[in-house]
Amino acid sequence: MLPREMKAGRYKDKPLATGKVASFIQRNYHHFNSAVVKDSIEAYIKLLNSEGKMFLSLAGAMSTAQLGISLAEMIRQDKIHGISTTGANLEEDVFNLVAHDSYVTISNYRNITPEDEKELANKKINRVTDVGIPESVAMSPIEDAIISSWEQARDNDDRMFPHEFLYQILLNGDLKDNYQIDPKDSWVLAAAEKDLPIYTPGWEDSTLGNVFAALCVKGDFEPYLIKSGIEYMMDLALWYDETSKQHDMGFFQIGGGIAGDFSICVVPLLQQDMKKKDTKLWSYFCQISDAVESYGGYSGASAREKITWGKLSVNTPSFMIQSDASIVAPLIFDSVLGL
Numbered sequence: 432m433l434p435r436e437m438k439a440g441r442y443k444d445k446p447l448a449t450g451k452v453a454s455f456i457q458r459n460y461h462h463f464n465s466a467v468v469k470d471s472i473e474a475y476i477k478l479l480n481s482e483g484k485m486f487l488s489l490a491g492a493m494s495t496a497q498l499g500i501s502l503a504e505m506i507r508q509d510k511i512h513g514i515s516t517t518g519a520n521l522e523e524d525v526f527n528l529v530a531h532d533s534y535v536t537i538s539n540y541r542n543i544t545p546e547d548e549k550e551l552a553n554k555k556i557n558r559v560t561d562v563g564i565p566e567s568v569a570m571s572p573i574e575d576a577i578i579s580s581w582e583q584a585r586d587n588d589d590r591m592f593p594h595e596f597l598y599q600i601l602l603n604g605d606l607k608d609n610y611q612i613d614p615k616d617s618w619v620l621a622a623a624e625k626d627l628p629i630y631t632p633g634w635e636d637s638t639l640g641n642v643f644a645a646l647c648v649k650g651d652f653e654p655y656l657i658k659s660g661i662e663y664m665m666d667l668a669l670w671y672d673e674t675s676k677q678h679d680m681g682f683f684q685i686g687g688g689i690a691g692d693f694s695i696c697v698v699p700l701l702q703q704d705m706k707k708k709d710t711k712l713w714s715y716f717c718q719i720s721d722a723v724e725s726y727g728g729y730s731g732a733s734a735r736e737k738i739t740w741g742k743l744s745v746n747t748p749s750f751m752i753q754s755d756a757s758i759v760a761p762l763i764f765d766s767v768l769g770l
Contacts, residue, residue: 471750483679490686494524499618515694518637535563681715687730
């Protein structure tokens with residue numbers, strides 16, 4: 432088989448992607464990572480045009496990087512159909528929604544000293560690369576609203592997933608008076624309005640997860656109030672099993688870690704553990720990561736490796752873009768949207 436670059440007529444077909452962003456990419460992106468970006472966009476649109484569904488896994492500090500500006504519209508226009516996300520990305524999109532004006536830009540972050548870091552800590556500013564998140568300003572309205580939601584669930588002997596509590600406080604308007612950005616740029620709000628399936632493995636590794644754990648230690652709540660990661664996996668298995676019967680399923684991965692590995696392995700779970708041999712493998716795979724393939728790290732693992740685990744097939748269109756997701760993902764999303 433010829434390498435992709437040598438296939439005859441690669442650029443002769445009319446591109447599927449339209450719009451100014453896609454036109455720029457088609458004009459300028461021909462080789463290396465840029466060519467993979469272009470090819471991944473065309474394959475993404477081809478999947479959607481054939482009534483396929485796209486699943487997104489979201490790691491890294493993408494919400495802090497304001498990926499919601501492009502991701503929210505992808506959700507509203509049915510270009511994303513399910514999301515696996517870290518607890519940090521889930522909550523930090525909402526933090527940005529209510530506290531954006533108080534965020535601090537740290538443009539010289541490569542040169543700051545440990546003493547500078549200590550000064551930020553004393554000011555209760557948590558640094559994420561070049562962004563300083565004001566702890567109290569971001570947390571206060573959300574913590575008040577979500578603790579009230581937890582209390583209501585406890586009193587009603589109810590249980591929900593972590594994202595469902597955030598959906599609840601966004602949809603009932605508890606935070607509306609605190610919005611500091613255009614709400615159309617919040618991907619969690621867009622997901623709540625669509626009732627998008629969200630899966631948040633390891634939610635306890637987040638600020639709100641820490642808050643809930645602390646309140647459980649104090650005796651205010653019992654851990655069973657929040658549905659667990661096992662229950663998330665069960666829900667994902669049921670959703671994938673049902674959805675994949677009608678649609679090919681694509682997997683778009685930003686970063687690596689638990690958000691990606693948790694969700695992509697739903698296919699071998701169904702095929703191997705539940706003996707559903709007719710379960711479809713993922714029909715598209717694209718990952719944006721700055722990690723390299725070495726020493727067993729998942730973030731840089733190649734798509735080829737996933738074939739051995741029963742996640743992808745030899746024929747799955749697969750793309751590895753080794754770049755900064757805060758640069759690349761909006762370009763891909765805006766191209767898919769036709770902007």
